[in-house]
Amino acid sequence: MKIRIAKSVLVEAVAQVSKAVSQKTTIPVLTGMKAIADQEGLLLTGSNSDITIQVRIPHVKEDQEQVFVEKTGSVVIPGKIFGEMVRKLPGEYVEWEVNERYQITIQSGSTEFQLHGFNPDEYPRLPRLSADQVFSIPADELRSLIRQTGFSVATNEARGVLTGVLWQLENGILTCVATDSHRLSRRLIPTPNTGQLSLDNVILPGKSMSELAKTFADDEDSVEIVVADHQLLVKNEHIEFYSRLLDGTYPDTNRVIPQCGDTELITSTRELLQSVERASLISRDGRDNVIKWTMSDDTVEVTSVSQDIGSVTEEVKARVKGTALGISFNARYMIEALRSIDSDEIRIQFTGTMTPFIIQPADREDTLHLIVPIRTR
Numbered sequence: 001m002k003i004r005i006a007k008s009v010l011v012e013a014v015a016q017v018s019k020a021v022s023q024k025t026t027i028p029v030l031t032g033m034k035a036i037a038d039q040e041g042l043l044l045t046g047s048n049s050d051i052t053i054q055v056r057i058p059h060v061k062e063d064q065e066q067v068f069v070e071k072t073g074s075v076v077i078p079g080k081i082f083g084e085m086v087r088k089l090p091g092e093y094v095e096w097e098v099n100e101r102y103q104i105t106i107q108s109g110s111t112e113f114q115l116h117g118f119n120p121d122e123y124p125r126l127p128r129l130s131a132d133q134v135f136s137i138p139a140d141e142l143r144s145l146i147r148q149t150g151f152s153v154a155t156n157e158a159r160g161v162l163t164g165v166l167w168q169l170e171n172g173i174l175t176c177v178a179t180d181s182h183r184l185s186r187r188l189i190p191t192p193n194t195g196q197l198s199l200d201n202v203i204l205p206g207k208s209m210s211e212l213a214k215t216f217a218d219d220e221d222s223v224e225i226v227v228a229d230h231q232l233l234v235k236n237e238h239i240e241f242y243s244r245l246l247d248g249t250y251p252d253t254n255r256v257i258p259q260c261g262d263t264e265l266i267t268s269t270r271e272l273l274q275s276v277e278r279a280s281l282i283s284r285d286g287r288d289n290v291i292k293w294t295m296s297d298d299t300v301e302v303t304s305v306s307q308d309i310g311s312v313t314e315e316v317k318a319r320v321k322g323t324a325l326g327i328s329f330n331a332r333y334m335i336e337a338l339r340s341i342d343s344d345e346i347r348i349q350f351t352g353t354m355t356p357f358i359i360q361p362a363d364r365e366d367t368l369h370l371i372v373p374i375r376t377r
Contacts, residue, residue, distance in 0.1 A: 001072065002071040003067055003068065004067070004093055004094070014086050016053055016239065018079060020048055021033055029076055029122045032118055036120070037074070040059060041056065052240075054240040055240075076117055077104055077117050078115060078117070089106075089108035089111060127231050131226065134197075135224075136191075136224050137189060137225065141189050142212070148185060148340040149209075150209045152180060152369075154180035154181070161248040161251075164178075175188050178206070185368070188367075208244075221236060257368070261357070263325045265348045266319045266347050267316060268316075268317075268346075271317070272318075272338060276291060279331060281312070282310060282311060284332075285308070292327070293325075298320065302314045340369075341367060343363055344362075345362035346362055356370045
């Protein structure tokens with residue numbers, strides 16, 4: 001194997017693939033990334049027990065030569081050292097040669113590295129996924145649904161399926177739901193041209209969701225999503241992101257979402273968020289980080305009390321309909337929900353002081369957050 005590649009292109013590809021390279025494993029070859037040089041260019045792959053990321057660097061892009069393959073071949077190169085090394089190489093191009101014993105020589109400018117590689121035949125093969133369950137969504141919609149649901153997954157691995165996000169597709173609508181049983185987030189995205197395709201109980205690990213958003217952070221086009229029994233693949237022209245799916249049955253969350261409310265509040269998202277952030281300065285060291293809202297005709301009184309620190313009281317202008325109400329909840333849950341809403345105004349509906357309440361953009365219903373109140377003395 002012998003290639004010459006633009007350093008900037010290599011650095012970007014290695015940064016993507018490195019997210020999936022195992023740092024702690026008893027299998028040495030999984031601490032590396034697999035490189036295949038062929039007539040089309042260079043293919044880099046990183047994999048661990050949860051995700052696999054594969055990046056294709058084509059020979060030419062936008063009439064610019066990115067990689068020149070003098071001799072085809074493959075090798076598994078030590079991942080951690082390689083990722084750090086390519087960023088610090090001095091030249092604009094990197095020359096890379098591998099001999100039959102998988103010894104790797106890397107040259108750039110006046111610098112030459114010698115690395116010990118692994119036999120690529122020992123590297124796990126990528127799963128072959130059937131193309132039966134495939135649909136596309138814009139990459140910015142994918143990032144949006146991750147940003148608006150991923151924070152609500154359970155962080156305790158003992159919670160099983162609740163550490164993942166539920167994906168369902170029915171009647172041309174993709175629904176993603178996350179809950180840790182104290183709060184819930186749901187996002188709906190229309191998926192035209194999916195025909196009769198339906199998905200049920202597809203559960204993607206929360207950690208995979210966050211890496212997925214980073215992997216396609218700069219993508220401005222659509223991504224293709226392929227779903228199999230135990231794997232989900234998201235891909236564009238040059239990147240493929242594989243994730244394992246969680247086993248188990250996700251609970252029916254529809255039954256916990258109130259269909260109407262006795263009290264409705266509409267106010268500025270920004271002003272309410274800032275008031276909760278200020279109140280949280282007092283409450284955040286407490287066990288439940290509790291703040292309280294008391295609603296009247298045209299205001300929400302935001303209060304927080306700590307025996308050790310002090311207290312805060314603030315009023316936020318709002319349009320309140322229905323029964324006057326006081327309710328207490330976890331401030332962090334509210335802050336994360338409000339930060340994820342990209343609408344100037346929000347609508348919050350309450351059915352009682354101890355029943356879950358829902359938060360939505362005031363102008364649409366494709367996004368929903370639910371928070372369970374906290375009982376206080």
